[in-house]
Amino acid sequence: MVKNSPDFPCVLILGALSDVALALAEVYASEGSRLVLAARRPERLERIAKDLNLRFGVTVEIKELDVRDFASHGAFVESLSEIPDLVVxxxxxxxxxQKALDDFEEARQILEVNFVGAVSVLNRLALRMASQRQGVVAALASVAGLRGRMSNFHYGSAKAGLIAYLSGLRNWGWHHGVHVCTLIPGFIRTRMIAHMHTPGFLTLTPEQAAKRIAKAIRKRRNQAYIGPIWWWMMAVIRAIPEPLFKRLRL
Ligand SMILES: NC(=O)c1ccc[n+]([C@@H]2O[C@H](COP(=O)([O-])OP(=O)(O)OC[C@H]3O[C@@H](n4cnc5c(N)ncnc54)[C@H](OP(=O)(O)O)[C@@H]3O)[C@@H](O)[C@H]2O)c1
Structure with missing residues (x-):
């Protein structure tokens, strides 16, 4: 049953084929939001859009977006039929x-998808929202962005950049009627970490993560950890002095 008046009448999801995004699209469709789903392989969204429309009776528009194709981002934002109330x-x-250490192309892709591309597309969307003095920008960062570790410091540094960017955008947004929500997940059982063995009690399903994300956004949280214990875990990890930290195999 869809709500009569959803919190966000129009929701734009970027990277909509991500496992978390798909679960989130379902949450917002169930609330009655109009959806705009953007992904670099939009043809893969067609079946999903039809399914959401059939089950929840909401309109679902599909857009193509490659976050590394910076030159296309202006046209992407111009192509939106309305300024969304929420972008995720x-x-x-x-x-x-390891490949990123040897091969700068791999490092570049990590930095461009997680940081540069986010800045390129979110700047444009935030400016459009500010022109109407309303809207919420939310983005998925990561606990990896809170301290560089040997196992993923290219990804972690891109997410650290994203966290700092979102903090500044939030400060700017406050003066322009735009709220910015930084979402900081720990482990979520998705394609991204399918090759990793993560402790069950620390790992959310995409559906659990989506519910927590939607709640944090609805409450207009500035920054929210997605998953139990992560605030405490990261407080401990961040408190480890650098002379000791560098000796650990993290
Ligand atoms: N899973 C975790 O444990 C975890 C933990 C912390 C943070 N996060 C963050 O949570 C978010 C969702 O991740 P997920 O776990 O749902 O991962 P996922 O299923 O692997 O989804 C990642 C999505 O990013 C898209 N993408 C990659 N490069 C792109 C590009 N150049 N242009 C447009 N889209 C691109 C992929 O597109 P294709 O479908 O075309 O490949 C894919 O749909 C990400 O920001 C991730 O960093 C995840």
């Missing part, structure tokens, strides 16, 4: 840490 950036690329 769910794209991401973990990449191969």
């Amino acid at each position: 950036a769910a794209f991401g690329y973990l990449g191969d840490q």
Whole structure:
């Protein structure tokens, strides 16, 4: 049953084929929001859009977006039929840490998807929202962005950049009627970490993560950890002195 008046009448999801984004699209469709789903392979969204429309009776528009194709972002934003009430950036690329050390192209892809591309597309959307003095920008960062570790410091540094960017955008947005929500997940059982063994009690399903994300956005949280314990875990990890931290195999 859809709500009569959803919190966000129009929701734009970027990176809409991500496992978390798909679960989030379902949450917002169930609330009766109109959806605009953007992904770099939009043809893969067609069946999903039809399914959401049939099950929840909401309109679902599909857009093409490659976050690394910076030159296309202006036209992408211009092509939107309305300024969304909420945009959620769910794209991401973990990449191969070892390959990124040897091969700058891999490092570049990690930095461009997780940081540069996010800045390029979110700047444009935030400016459009500011022109109407309303809107919410939300983006998925990561606990990896809170301290550089040897196992994923290219990804982590891109997410650290994203966290700092979102903090500044939030400060700017406050003066322009735009709210910015930084979402900081720990582990979510998706394609991205399918090759990793993560402790069950620390790992959310995409559906659990989507519910927590939607709640944090609805409450207009500035920054929210997505998953139990992560605030405490990261407080401990961040408190480890650098002379000790560098000796650990994290
Ligand atoms: N899973 C976790 O444990 C975890 C933890 C912390 C943070 N996060 C973050 O949560 C978000 C969602 O991730 P997920 O776990 O749902 O991962 P996922 O299923 O692997 O989804 C990542 C999505 O990013 C898209 N993408 C990659 N490069 C792109 C590009 N150049 N242009 C447009 N889209 C691009 C992928 O598109 P294709 O479908 O075309 O490949 C994919 O749909 C990401 O920001 C991720 O960094 C995840």
